Amino acid sequence: MNPPAAYLDLNRALWNARTGPHLTSDFYGVEAFKAGKSSLNQIELDLLGDVAGRRILHLQCHFGQDSLSLARLGAQVTGVDLSDAAIAAARQLSAEIGVAAEFICCDIHELPQHLPADVRFDVVFTSYGVLGWLPDLPRWAALVSHYLRPGGRLVLAEFHPVVWMFDNDFTRLQYSYFNTGPIEETEVGTYADREAGIVHQSITWNHSLSEVIGSLLGQGLQLTSFREYDYSPYNCFAHTVAQPDGTFRIGPLGNQAPLVYSVVATRP
Secondary structure, three states: OOOOOOHHHHHHHHHHHHHHHHHOOOOOOHHHHHOOOOOOOHHHHHHHOOOOOOEEEEEOOOOOHHHHHHHHOOOEEEEEEOOHHHHHHHHHHHHHHOOOOEEEEOOHHHHHHOOOOOOOEEEEEEEOOOHHHOOOHHHHHHHHHHHEEEEEEEEEEEEOOOHHHEOOOOOOEOOOOOOOOOEEEEEEOEOOEOOOOOEEEEEEOOOOHHHHHHHHHOOOOEEEEEEEEOOEOOOOOOOEEEOOOOOEEEOOOOOOOOOEEEEEEEOO
């Protein structure tokens, strides 16, 4: 199943347009981050454990808050994203807070053209709203496997594919749970700022859990942890209801549907 030829250009332009509003949004809280607040959630902190001294490859890092949060914890971090606006912002943010990290601007599948083939990492990390932008998960899993050292781990925290079956208002099922091909939409605003003056096309894919896990197993990675969560750490969907612990559920779904899942897989 070949992706539309223009998908990378369209999606790069979308994320370039989003970067400015995201930097000034309450959602991302950049000023609090600059003052020392971590952008990492408890889900991924629990999965990652102690990262001090670890080499971490952060795929689809946006403008680098999570990369820099990991670096603040003592990790040596390389962040990768296709948006040149986001990577420029990540480098600027790194300089402003005085925390070192390497940032590479490219489609992640082009990473071997920018990062030496013999470089290996203790952890490949990626989180929340990332896999849907990729058309080919076996290719993604091969990249993950390539850059992990023996014994290294993939740590993935991602929105559950059940969420992407619904329309944006969560009133009806609109899309297949399974990957039946590219989903072409026109997006208005952004999840971080609904009023942002952005109207832009996007091309995404729905990936079932079996597709995600199967692609990793197909590369010989060993699944060591899989969990599903009935909440989101982010207020980024319609009709969210804040929970006492600071997490969010989607009102029409209550606690009856998974909103997030996590995977840890190890390279033998």
